[in-house]
Amino acid sequence: MKKKRIGLVGFFGWGNFGDELFVDVYRQWLEPEFELKVLNDLTQKPYFSRPVPEVLEDVDAVVIGGGDLIMPWTVSDLYWKKEYLTKPVHVCGVGVPTWKGSAAPAVEYMREFLSHPNIRYFNVRDRESANWINKHIKPATEPSHGADIVFALDMPSAPKPEGAPILGVVTRDRSDKPDDLTNVLALCQKALGLGYRIRHIVLGSGVVGRKDVARAQDLDIPGKELVVSESTADLCKAIGECTALTSMKFHGTVVAAAYGVPSFVLSATDKSRNLMRMMERPDLLTSIADKHLPDRFSQYTPPIPWATRNLLRRRAEATLNELAESLRSC
CATH class of the missing domain: 3.40.50 (Rossmann fold)
Incomplete structure (x- = not known):
């Protein structure tokens, strides 16, 4: 047929x-x-x-x-x-x-x-x-x-790599203008002090990816890992390997949640608020302008429970x- x-x-x-x-x-x-x-x-x-x-x-x-x-x-x-x-x-x-x-x-x-x-x-x-x-x-x-x-x-397998835990960071291009990433930088410095390594993930390919790569230089952290790929599977895996994520992109948070990785929302749009309500995780809802962003993160930030992930x-x-x-x- x-x-x-x-x-x-x-x-x-x-x-x-x-x-x-x-x-x-x-x-x-x-x-x-x-x-x-x-x-x-x-x-x-x-x-x-x-x-x-x-x-x-x-x-x-x-x-x-x-x-x-x-x-x-x-x-x-x-x-x-x-x-x-x-x-x-x-x-x-x-x-x-x-x-x-x-x-x-x-x-x-x-x-x-x-x-x-x-x-x-x-x-x-x-x-x-x-x-x-x-x-x-x-x-x-x-x-x-x-x-x-x-x-x-179905997400690709993403076991945690050996070595220091990873804080993933997702930024984005918004109208070809740099964002004030002061609070994100402070969050990363806190994570480094707690023994984390920083992985900056460019969640885009093609036209969007090229613009996001150009903006990635605004997050100036010596020694950070920069992940760039045209493969959505590779990008999902890069998220799943993180212990925690902070993301300006909604689907960075969605994919993180699917892996059980807690993701701090840096753009509190309707869809992000609605997702955090579904997940009962208002503690993860923040913004790049939140001066308390570093205080929200710790090595004890709880993961997304299996029951929540299964329900979604x-x-x-x-x-x-x-x-x-x-x-x-x-």
Whole structure:
């Protein structure tokens, strides 16, 4: 029997760590049964080298997500094209960032899109996103909610290396401008004093990775290990080998949690707050501006318990099983 062809829509191709992990998740969970294809072939507008209706002729269904793709103040030219609705559409693992407010035209557009009869599956990654959607967008079908789908990804083995424990650090480029890393540096100095070594992990590849590498020089720590790789598996392993992590990137924290590694959140976005609520770890929620950041870290910072990790994985697995079943039946 010929495999169904599934078109993937998201921030795919730029090299952002979390978004490339979403593609890895779909390959693990769907590719044995379905043929997968990222729909956009360009990483700048118009994102497609051919007319979108022509691109859609190559697929039987569309999967949109994951990531913070429902932005209440605007509508992406890539994620929510009405042309997609000519095919069965499955929205999976998306979130709602609320820090920038909302605009009525964007909310109304999303209400119309998400209420279309060709929306066959609708899932968001946390309860807070589901509540916001139900209150403000009010789609025809309420979304289900679970956990970030990366928790369903099989991680590479990452036993702790011999020698000093590792504090992993993840920074990022933000608009080609350096961040004030004074408090992160102080955290690293404290860790060094406690006998840790510092591993600076660049969580990106391609365009994103190159920008993050350029910013990595802002964290001036003599003797630090710098990890750069085009492989998401290598980057996951580099996180898993750490004893603790401090991360400006959400999926650095997600992958750390999957390994049981506690990760101090340096960017307290909606999705990070929601994840810490799920994990019952408000002690890990901080920011690069927190002058008490070094005080939060010690060699006694508890790891993420197996029960928590198992719960998050089971929620993510349930989402992927539901998605696969919906794709079979469309």
